[in-house]
Amino acid sequence: MKDQRPDPDDLLEVVKDETHRSKRGQLKIFFGACAGVGKTFAMLQAARQLHAEGVAVGIGIVETHGRKDTQEMLEGLPVLPRTTVSGNGRPTSEFDLDGALASGYKLLVVDELAHTNVAGSRHAKRWQDVEELLDAGIDVYTALNVQHLDSLNDIVGGIIGVRVRETVPDRIFDAATDVVLVDLPPDDLLARLSAGKVYLPVSIERARQNFFRRGNLIALRELALRRVADRVNSDVRSYRVSHAVKTVWPTQETLMVCVSADRSQEKLVREGARLAQRLQAKWIVVHIDQPYHGDDTRARETLLNIAAAAQAAGAEFANVPGQDVAETLLDYARKRNVTKLIVGNPLGWQFIPFRSRLQERIARAGPEMGLILLSVDDVRPAIKRKVTDTSQSYAQALAIATLACGATTALAAWLLRVFDPSNVVMLFLMTVVFVAIRLGRVAGAWAALLSVACFDFFFIEPRLSFAVTDTQYLFTFALMLAVAIVISQLAARMRSEARVARAGERRASTLARIARDLSSVIKVEQVVSICRDAITPLIGAQVVLLIPNEKDGLVASQATGQVDLSVAQWAFDHAQEAGLGTQTLSAADALYLPLKASMATRGVLAILPAGERLSNDPDDRRLLDACCSTIGLALERIHFVDVAQDTLVRMEGEKLRNTLLSAVSHDLKTPLTAIRGLAETLERTKELPEADRSGLARSIRIQADELKRLVGNLLDLARMQSEGVHLNKEWHSVSEIVGSALGQSTPILKPRAIRTVLPPDLPLVEVDAPLIERVLINLFDNAAKYTPPTSTITIRGGASGDSMYLVVEDDGPGLPTTDPEALFEPFTRGQKESSIAGVGLGLALCRSIVAAHGGTIRAEAHKPRGVVFEIRLPLGTPPEIESESLYDQAAHSDR
Numbered sequence: 001m002k003d004q005r006p007d008p009d010d011l012l013e014v015v016k017d018e019t020h021r022s023k024r025g026q027l028k029i030f031f032g033a034c035a036g037v038g039k040t041f042a043m044l045q046a047a048r049q050l051h052a053e054g055v056a057v058g059i060g061i062v063e064t065h066g067r068k069d070t071q072e073m074l075e076g077l078p079v080l081p082r083t084t085v086s087g088n089g090r091p092t093s094e095f096d097l098d099g100a101l102a103s104g105y106k107l108l109v110v111d112e113l114a115h116t117n118v119a120g121s122r123h124a125k126r127w128q129d130v131e132e133l134l135d136a137g138i139d140v141y142t143a144l145n146v147q148h149l150d151s152l153n154d155i156v157g158g159i160i161g162v163r164v165r166e167t168v169p170d171r172i173f174d175a176a177t178d179v180v181l182v183d184l185p186p187d188d189l190l191a192r193l194s195a196g197k198v199y200l201p202v203s204i205e206r207a208r209q210n211f212f213r214r215g216n217l218i219a220l221r222e223l224a225l226r227r228v229a230d231r232v233n234s235d236v237r238s239y240r241v242s243h244a245v246k247t248v249w250p251t252q253e254t255l256m257v258c259v260s261a262d263r264s265q266e267k268l269v270r271e272g273a274r275l276a277q278r279l280q281a282k283w284i285v286v287h288i289d290q291p292y293h294g295d296d297t298r299a300r301e302t303l304l305n306i307a308a309a310a311q312a313a314g315a316e317f318a319n320v321p322g323q324d325v326a327e328t329l330l331d332y333a334r335k336r337n338v339t340k341l342i343v344g345n346p347l348g349w350q351f352i353p354f355r356s357r358l359q360e361r362i363a364r365a366g367p368e369m370g371l372i373l374l375s376v377d378d379v380r381p382a383i384k385r386k387v388t389d390t391s392q393s394y395a396q397a398l399a400i401a402t403l404a405c406g407a408t409t410a411l412a413a414w415l416l417r418v419f420d421p422s423n424v425v426m427l428f429l430m431t432v433v434f435v436a437i438r439l440g441r442v443a444g445a446w447a448a449l450l451s452v453a454c455f456d457f458f459f460i461e462p463r464l465s466f467a468v469t470d471t472q473y474l475f476t477f478a479l480m481l482a483v484a485i486v487i488s489q490l491a492a493r494m495r496s497e498a499r500v501a502r503a504g505e506r507r508a509s510t511l512a513r514i515a516r517d518l519s520s521v522i523k524v525e526q527v528v529s530i531c532r533d534a535i536t537p538l539i540g541a542q543v544v545l546l547i548p549n550e551k552d553g554l555v556a557s558q559a560t561g562q563v564d565l566s567v568a569q570w571a572f573d574h575a576q577e578a579g580l581g582t583q584t585l586s587a588a589d590a591l592y593l594p595l596k597a598s599m600a601t602r603g604v605l606a607i608l609p610a611g612e613r614l615s616n617d618p619d620d621r622r623l624l625d626a627c628c629s630t631i632g633l634a635l636e637r638i639h640f641v642d643v644a645q646d647t648l649v650r651m652e653g654e655k656l657r658n659t660l661l662s663a664v665s666h667d668l669k670t671p672l673t674a675i676r677g678l679a680e681t682l683e684r685t686k687e688l689p690e691a692d693r694s695g696l697a698r699s700i701r702i703q704a705d706e707l708k709r710l711v712g713n714l715l716d717l718a719r720m721q722s723e724g725v726h727l728n729k730e731w732h733s734v735s736e737i738v739g740s741a742l743g744q745s746t747p748i749l750k751p752r753a754i755r756t757v758l759p760p761d762l763p764l765v766e767v768d769a770p771l772i773e774r775v776l777i778n779l780f781d782n783a784a785k786y787t788p789p790t791s792t793i794t795i796r797g798g799a800s801g802d803s804m805y806l807v808v809e810d811d812g813p814g815l816p817t818t819d820p821e822a823l824f825e826p827f828t829r830g831q832k833e834s835s836i837a838g839v840g841l842g843l844a845l846c847r848s849i850v851a852a853h854g855g856t857i858r859a860e861a862h863k864p865r866g867v868v869f870e871i872r873l874p875l876g877t878p879p880e881i882e883s884e885s886l887y888d889q890a891a892h893s894d895r
Helices: 008-023 038-051 068-074 098-099 126-135 148-158 168-175 186-194 201-210 213-244 263-279 297-312 324-333 358-365 380-415 421-439 441-459 474-517 525-541 565-575 618-686 690-723 733-749 767-787 820-824 844-854 885-894
Strands: 029-032 057-061 083-087 091-096 106-109 138-144 180-181 254-259 281-291 316-321 340-348 372-374 542-547 554-556 589-598 602-611 728-734 754-759 765-767 792-800 803-810 854-863 868-873
Touching: 029 038, 029 168, 029 213, 038 057, 038 068, 038 091, 038 106, 038 138, 068 126, 091 281, 098 126, 106 126, 106 733, 126 138, 126 168, 138 803, 148 213, 168 213, 168 263, 180 213, 186 213, 254 263, 254 441, 263 281, 263 297, 263 340, 263 372, 281 297, 281 324, 297 316, 316 324, 316 340, 324 358, 324 728, 324 803, 474 618, 525 542, 525 602, 525 618, 542 565, 542 767, 554 565, 554 602, 565 589, 589 618, 602 618, 618 690, 728 733, 733 754, 733 767, 733 792, 733 803, 765 767, 767 792, 767 803, 767 844, 820 844, 820 854, 844 854
Parallel strands: 029 138, 029 180, 057 106, 106 138, 254 281, 254 340, 281 316, 340 372, 754 792
Antiparallel strands: 083 091, 542 554, 542 602, 589 602, 728 765, 792 803, 803 868, 854 868
């Protein structure tokens, strides 16, 4: 049994397309063969029906052309006011895009999709205005004639004899949600024209003589029907994929259009677009960049125009370097799995000696591929222009080659005093190689010919004559000429290939360096530095990185007054390029490229040209696009790193909050409950003996002191973590600090035995005495909590090297955990659940205070039982203390 489930990849493509369409507004095109078939009338009729059903419908712009029935259809529908644009020196009424975006209508009627906007408008074409409306989620009804489709423009021009200048890319037509064909037979259309329902009476006769001829209308109607049929075929294919209909499985076609740097090749691009659309196939436009000496500016500009036309039509453009055109084309075609090649077939007769035509070589070397030949105009005029444009550079190269051969001849004449003529031949060959490498193949060939002539004329008998007495020299001259020409051509080829390799290596190394540097950045400032140091020298223009803030408003990464933030914001919001060199806001002084990442657009890269224009080289543009993608991914990684850090901080804060609440609910609640119970006892029992009353009061005071100590530790630790520890250091005696701490802790430590072992010669230490006392009090409190009343607590001290140590040890039950360091973490207790009061902050506070003094504190088990806490503080250099005799001498001298 056959598996009737849909193919996952094809189904995913359909789902992705439907998901993309669901996020945008819906576009409905009323399509016809020409003006007058009733597209605008049908569009307004559909809009009125939706308006009657309660849909918010607005008229963005409709051209009535004076037709009464069209004006009547507008009655009752809200019409948006137009905006005035001062273009071409005079104010012109145009469609108000901003007003339409802010209007709040669910559906807008925007007539004449192929209309060209007035200079100074946001977009050059009205179909770009419609795209922005769709991106904003607004549905659009529009009208379009078949002659305005870009892929059919050339065919329509051949039919009606006039080239239509206003065109719409086929991708807009193909991406429309619905296309309604409004059709009318030619005879009925001519009758409407005669009745004045198409144009005003003054224009009827002229239209009948030029455009509205019956043959033209029949041909245009066929084109419209075929184009709609092709679109329906695409919808049927999507339906078959989504419903697993496998009775038909179309072959995946890939077309490759082979072009040269000539204006006649634009026809190949249009034919390729039309064929690719009909076959529903991917297509590529390829140009083989053959190395030659000189700079053909016109050919380069023509190639850039072809590349722009190909990319606008939805193709991928590739400029592939290579020596042999046929071989390079076939290699690239096999690499891209191309099934059909489209090649131009010049109308003129061409003859290249000892070399077959390009079409024949492709057909012979690649029989597995289909070959389509299309007639194009003869390309020889472009070759003439090339020769004319580069004649000056060639003349300069030939002149230098002639001088080099002359200098070699003079040097050879001097060397012939020592060497034989056969040995001097190598000097001429070396000159040929040098000229070919430095000046190109034409100059190298001229140097080869001139070297043989100079050698024959000056050094072969009879001298100063081209006559040769020995016929063997003829073979020598022929061989020398052949070797020289071959060497010159190989040297020139090596030079050109080295030039192409250097350019490719420069782009590859730059992209690799940018990718390497961006892979380790963690801050936006680092990305800005990489853009400035790497991309700016590469493209010869200033680069400004614009990053969105919390409200998705762009902010320039560096101070510059040349960046237009409004244009950059539009590029960011719509994830499309804008500004200089594009069809969106082209009046801007910079190019704005969105930094697209996998999840969202992360910023905009502004390119500020140093001169009047940016480079349109396709290779440079592909490199710039790759850099933008890499930068976008780096910014997205930084964004998610920040999100992860914020999440971690929130998690830690939540953990601290929960721990604090747990401590407050358990450990702080215990002394409060005890105080309240003791107070109630005092209040209700009025005849208590004095001794009992005094005991209750003492218990209340002890619980209050414990509560005060807990809250104090909590507040002190919070203050130290937020503000740091502020020390007031002075030179103190350790014995005095220990004595003061023991005095304050006496109520806590009773009835435990206290043993102090402090040498009398302990040096002074520079500390903040109250804070060190706080450390000792917390250690005493900790020992009192976790040792029985019969325990002995010992305080020892001493000096060792450049530090002083204090040790507090007990003989209690010992450490409750195997990791003593964990006891110094905030809210960490030796016993998780016990009746012993405390929140686990005492030891954490001790470590903070000791660390602020530059010391250390650690805990370890005492043998055989108990715990040892050791504090080490730096000694420093204490001040000198004057002896008593010196004071006595000073007092006697004063008397």
